[in-house]
Amino acid sequence: MNVQEVREKFPMTKKYAYLNVANHGPPSLPVQDAVRGFLDDWDNLSRHGDKRTEEACVSFGKLINARPHEVCAQPNTSAGLTAVAETLKWRRGSNVVINDLENSANQVPWLSQRRRGVDVRIISGVDGAVRVEDVEEAMDDNTVALSISHVQWLTGARSDLRTLASIAHDHGALLVVDGIQAAGSLAVDVKRDDVDFYACGSYKWLLGPSGAGFLYVREELIDDLEPSFYGYRAVGKLDLDKPKLKETAKKMELGEPAYLSFVGTKAGVDMFLELGPGAIEERVLKLSGMLHDGLAELGVDLMSPSDEGLRSGVVSFSIDDAAKLRDQLRAAGIVVSLRPIGIRVSADFYNTEEEVERLLEHVGAFLS
Numbered sequence: 566m567n568v569q570e571v572r573e574k575f576p577m578t579k580k581y582a583y584l585n586v587a588n589h590g591p592p593s594l595p596v597q598d599a600v601r602g603f604l605d606d607w608d609n610l611s612r613h614g615d616k617r618t619e620e621a622c623v624s625f626g627k628l629i630n631a632r633p634h635e636v637c638a639q640p641n642t643s644a645g646l647t648a649v650a651e652t653l654k655w656r657r658g659s660n661v662v663i664n665d666l667e668n669s670a671n672q673v674p675w676l677s678q679r680r681r682g683v684d685v686r687i688i689s690g691v692d693g694a695v696r697v698e699d700v701e702e703a704m705d706d707n708t709v710a711l712s713i714s715h716v717q718w719l720t721g722a723r724s725d726l727r728t729l730a731s732i733a734h735d736h737g738a739l740l741v742v743d744g745i746q747a748a749g750s751l752a753v754d755v756k757r758d759d760v761d762f763y764a765c766g767s768y769k770w771l772l773g774p775s776g777a778g779f780l781y782v783r784e785e786l787i788d789d790l791e792p793s794f795y796g797y798r799a800v801g802k803l804d805l806d807k808p809k810l811k812e813t814a815k816k817m818e819l820g821e822p823a824y825l826s827f828v829g830t831k832a833g834v835d836m837f838l839e840l841g842p843g844a845i846e847e848r849v850l851k852l853s854g855m856l857h858d859g860l861a862e863l864g865v866d867l868m869s870p871s872d873e874g875l876r877s878g879v880v881s882f883s884i885d886d887a888a889k890l891r892d893q894l895r896a897a898g899i900v901v902s903l904r905p906i907g908i909r910v911s912a913d914f915y916n917t918e919e920e921v922e923r924l925l926e927h928v929g930a931f932l933s
């Protein structure tokens with residue numbers, strides 16, 4: 566990958582060392598052009614919003630190795646996760662397994678199932694990650710779902726989805742994944758990993774505007790899925806006596822999608838497909854490896870697991886006066902996030918080694 570060429574597509578890189586994609590992706594030129602193009606088309610009565618939303622779903626499907634009929638449009642990750650939580654077949658004595666590291670987007674939809682009497686089992690993360698043995702212990706044959714992030718929003722711990730799917734399936738349970746901190750940074754393959762549901766929003770590593778999201782539903786589950794809420798987009802031919810649901814993941818949809826966001830997000834996803842998910846993952850892990858090593862050398866308290874198998878694009882560390890450091894970095898043109906556990910840094914494929922080194926130098930100077 567020619568990083569300098571790539572950076573030409575990201576005007577923000579001329580102003581900032583933007584190490585904050587885990588919060589929001591920067592607007593690349595392809596995304597800006599796609600959005601402007603859509604507005605022009607709209608002005609000329611040719612916006613074709615449904616077709617272009619579907620094209621975005623197809624691109625997202627390619628990104629995670631799903632077929633087009635397994636992907637539906639959602640407004641964000643939370644909507645996808647909520648649609649799943651509300652739709653699963655809960656029985657008396659059912660439980661769901663989540664954990665305390667998750668973003669609340671992947672806790673609230675499950676906690677709210679307590680109103681149906683569902684036992685919500687919350688595993689405690691250890692050293693920033695969910696241990697497989699703790700998942701095994703929490704699950705039993707009454708577990709309906711295990712819901713976990715592919716990459717944790719604060720610690721960056723990467724889940725071994727294949728192993729988790731196998732444990733879940735041994736208990737007759739489903740694996741539900743929050744993918745927003747992984748898709749667009751790591752090479753995702755829902756088939757290889759045997760994932761049942763994968764929800765993802767547009768505005769982080771997918772580099773799109775907010776307002777778009779995707780939900781993958783494994784093909785074999787679609788027929789039996791009886792969504793507890795759905796709208797006209799879920800219905801095929803409308804029979805007023807008995808609306809017939811579509812026979813694809815689109816049976817989980819409601820009304821008109823945020824076309825503009827889907828159009829922009831498709832441009833972001835297509836950039837990723839063009840550069841190659843493998844090449845992007847390699848670059849993201851190289852930069853996050855530099856961050857891990859550099860921060861460890863500085864002696865700061867890393868909140869992200871250092872085990873290479875657990876690494877992702879998200880690296881966090883705790884430090885005294887974290888807000889002051891964030892402000893000083895910002896004044897020096899380096900953008901990171903202040904989070905409850907300290908500073909979160911997230912480098913994407915358009916970032917450079919020099920930017921990472923610059924961040925490390927500032928942290929070193931702050932400590933001395």
Ligand SMILES: Cc1ncc(COP(=O)(O)O)c(C=O)c1O
Pocket residue numbers: 587641642643644668670671714716717718743745746765766767778
């Ligand atoms: C892991 C994770 N899941 C979900 C969300 C929220 O996603 P959305 O706004 O698309 O619902 C975030 C946002 O920070 C996140 O980091």
